[in-house]
Amino acid sequence: MTTDEYLLRLERNLMTGSARWVADFTESFRDYRSGGASFDLMARGGMRTKGLLLSRVFSYLSLPNYQAACLAYTREVNERRLRSLLRAVSRFMREENIDWAWLVLVRTGPFAATVEKAVGGISLREIGVALVDVEARRVVTSPNYVGKRMADHVRCFR
Amino acid sequence: MKTYSRLQIDNLLKAIVLMLFLFTVAWSIVSLLALGDIWIGRPILLANVVLSLVVGWFFYRSRYHEQFSYDLERLEYRRGAYHSSRRWEEFERVSLVHVGRGQFAVRLYPAAERGGGPVEIPASRLGLDPSGFRFEAMRLVAAARAGAASEATGDEEEGQDEGPAEGGDDAG
Numbered sequence: 001m002t003t004d005e006y007l008l009r010l011e012r013n014l015m016t017g018s019a020r021w022v023a024d025f026t027e028s029f030r031d032y033r034s035g036g037a038s039f040d041l042m043a044r045g046g047m048r049t050k051g052l053l054l055s056r057v058f059s060y061l062s063l064p065n066y067q068a069a070c071l072a073y074t075r076e077v078n079e080r081r082l083r084s085l086l087r088a089v090s091r092f093m094r095e096e097n098i099d100w101a102w103l104v105l106v107r108t109g110p111f112a113a114t115v116e117k118a119v120g121g122i123s124l125r126e127i128g129v130a131l132v133d134v135e136a137r138r139v140v141t142s143p144n145y146v147g148k149r150m151a152d153h154v155r156c157f158r
Numbered sequence: 159m160k161t162y163s164r165l166q167i168d169n170l171l172k173a174i175v176l177m178l179f180l181f182t183v184a185w186s187i188v189s190l191l192a193l194g195d196i197w198i199g200r201p202i203l204l205a206n207v208v209l210s211l212v213v214g215w216f217f218y219r220s221r222y223h224e225q226f227s228y229d230l231e232r233l234e235y236r237r238g239a240y241h242s243s244r245r246w247e248e249f250e251r252v253s254l255v256h257v258g259r260g261q262f263a264v265r266l267y268p269a270a271e272r273g274g275g276p277v278e279i280p281a282s283r284l285g286l287d288p289s290g291f292r293f294e295a296m297r298l299v300a301a302a303r304a305g306a307a308s309e310a311t312g313d314e315e316e317g318q319d320e321g322p323a324e325g326g327d328d329a330g
Contacts, residue, residue, distance in 0.1 A: 008289065011254070011289075015254075015256040015262075016256060016260060025256075026255060026256050026257075027253050027254070027255050027256075027265070028253060028254045028255075029251065029252075029253045029254075030252075030292070030293070030296065031296070050258060
């Protein structure tokens with residue numbers, strides 16, 4: 001599987017697949033530039049799902065109206081680049097009023113051990129990071145709550 | 159120009175059922191006034207159905223039927239009597255939008271300097287491949303904007319070239 005194929009699957013999974021249980025990602029951009037970085041994919045949406053009357057009323061009364069985004073990046077990443085990407089995501093979240101975000105780093109082949117270690121040490125509350133090796137079909141996520149939640153939804157290799 | 163259009167069965171049925179309802183109500187009123195009673199027999203019902211099919215079809219064409227055409231320079235969207243024609247260079251960003259029930263649209267955001275709201279092309283309803291069309295729209299927008307920018311730069315350069323020549327004439 002190539003990174004482009006993976007991005008198409010991720011996009012589909014975000015908009016119509018399992019990720020809709022987490023947030024209703026309704027809009028997706030490709031080659032999205034924000035905060036001095038260029039992301040290959042940016043999908044955004046809210047946590048209040050739409051539906052027929054009852055589900056809409058239930059969603060309105062019971063769910064917080066948090067805005068969510070998922071950004072994917074497919075170029076080479078090292079520790080320094082990871083830090084600058086996290087800064088860019090934070091800036092993007094402030095500018096677009098996003099409450100929490102997923103950052104998916106996609107690569108064909110394994111990530112450097114230092115990058116995996118850096119992701120393992122992320123303690124940000126609002127940003128979850130996943131390293132996706134499309135060749136080995138391996139996913140490593142940050143240990144924070146948002147990161148743990150994304151593991152099943154970015155694992156879309158089939 | 160590539161043209162995409164697809165018969166929307168749901169909207170066609172809506173138009174026909176609406177017409178059937180209106181004709182039935184109209185006939186009920188007419189028969190009540192003319193005969194003193196509401197008389198709906200089999201022939202009348204059959205005539206109403208046939209009339210609803212014909213009028214419903216024209217109502218659907220004039221109100222709901224969508225058609226989308228585009229080439230390298232511009233795009234045209236038609237829904238019933240509504241018609242909009244824009245140029246790709248007017249837009250800046252392209253996104254794929256899930257409008258519900260597995261249906262997708264492609265949203266075109268106008269360039270910041272032009273203002274105005276985004277234009278939405280209902281790709282799934284038109285029978286387009288939404289993701290593929292999104293990438294094509296991105297390419298067309300980028301190419302049109304690059305073309306427009308190079309034209310503007312060319313005009314400026316021509317203007318600058320003309321400047322000294324005019325000055326030269328004056329000096330001469």
